[in-house]
Amino acid sequence: MSEVLLKVDNLKKYFPITGGVLGRKVGEVKAVDDVSFFVKKGETLGLVGESGCGKSTTGRVLMRLLEPTEGTVEFEGQDLTKLKAEEMRRMRKEIQMVFQDPFASLNPRHTVEKILEEPLIVHGVKDKEERKRRVREMLEVVGLNSYHAKRYPHQFSGGQRQRIGIARALMTKPKLIIADEPVSALDVSIQSQVLNLLEDLQKEFQLTYIFIAHDLGVVKHISDRVGVMYLGRLVEITEADKLYENPLHPYTKALLASIPIPDPDLQQEKELLKGDLPSPANPPLGCAFHTRCSACMEVCKTTRPELVEIEPGHFAACHLYNK
Incomplete structure (x- = not known):
């Protein structure tokens, strides 16, 4: 668990906004804005946050399905951002992705056999x-x-289709799997089966996961460490147990408070989020969360906090912990 498999530094992905008859650039959407983290061999890193926080875009940029605007992505010491298209195609044998909607990601005109054979054909298995x-x-x-x-895919249930999607990802015997909301489209009863399958496969094939989700309960079940994203930025990252027992960032506290507890007699003091998520095309100055934060100070409105180690192995980007 000590060896780093993937290292991401200052990753950015900006989408241009165009307008007018000539389609000139009039702005940009900062979908991923200066994100850095690492993933150790054999572990599961969860990425969580509200819809629109940039977690899925981060996964696609890591795979080079989207080209990064800035930053580096090192896989086993090799910078993926500098690879040519053919080199990156070969590298995808080692890095695979499981998508949110298994029906949309499986070709409806192909049999399951043809779908699963395709990665082997692409990567040179001729027999x-x-x-x-x-x-x-x-x-x-x-x-x-x-x-x-x-x-064919339409002859299967949603849970079975996701199993096919997982099988396709495993066909090339990858080292890293990026799972983008792999259970959010499934019934709750089926979610646990797929999560247990992912855990069993991780042990059997020595896999490393980046698990992207918005459901903190699901992330807690499967992750070793968890990174919390807000408006394209990483605001907190630490071991899963630490995050759930002692969240530091106000945004993380609000997310955890929103998890329903199946006890009608339990009275909770909830620190609920107020207001809407700001536009990534026009993010607030300073701390991106200050417009919704109950602990907002003047410095939060002007100065962006850096992601720093507050406690051993526990990083947060918040002015409340500035010494």
């Missing part, structure tokens, strides 16, 4: 029988039967 054997094996690994290979 047809070998490909079919590996497809059958992988289907059984994710809890499906080999006869499912001849069926």
Whole structure:
């Protein structure tokens, strides 16, 4: 667990806003704004936050499905941002992605066998029988039967389709899997089955996960460390137990307070979020959270706090902890 597999430094992804007849640039959406973190081999790093905070964009930039505006992404010491298209295509054998909507990410015109064979064909497995054997094996690994290979995506339930999506990601034997909201489109009863499957696969194949979600209960179940994002920035990151027991950033505290507790007699003092998420095209000056923060000070309105280590292994970007 001590070796760093992925290291992200000062990652930015800005989308241009164009206007007028000539389509000139009139602004930009700062979807990911100066994000830095690392992932150790064998661990699961959870990325959480409200919709629009930039967590899914971060996952896509790491895969180079979107090109970064600035920053570096080092995988096993190699900077992915400097790789040419063909080099990056080969690197994707080591880094795979599981998407939120399994129906949208699976080609409806292809059988499951063809969907799972495709990564092997792309990465040079020419023996047809070998490909079919590996497809059958992988289907059984994710809890499906080999006869499912001849069926089409629409013939499966949502949970089964997500298992197919996970199987596709595993076909190239990757080291890192980026899971983008992999259970949010599933029923609660099915979510736990898929989460347990992901944990079993991690042990069996020595996988490393970046698990992107908005449900803090799900993230707590699967993550070793958790990073909290707000408006394109990382505002807190630490071990999962520490985050849930002693959150430091006001935004994290508000998110945790919003988790429902199944006890009608329990009276909670909730620090609920006020107002709407500001536009990433026009983020507030200073701390991005100050417009909704009950602990806002004057310095928060003008100076952006840096992500610093407040306690051993516990980082937060908040002026409340400035010494």
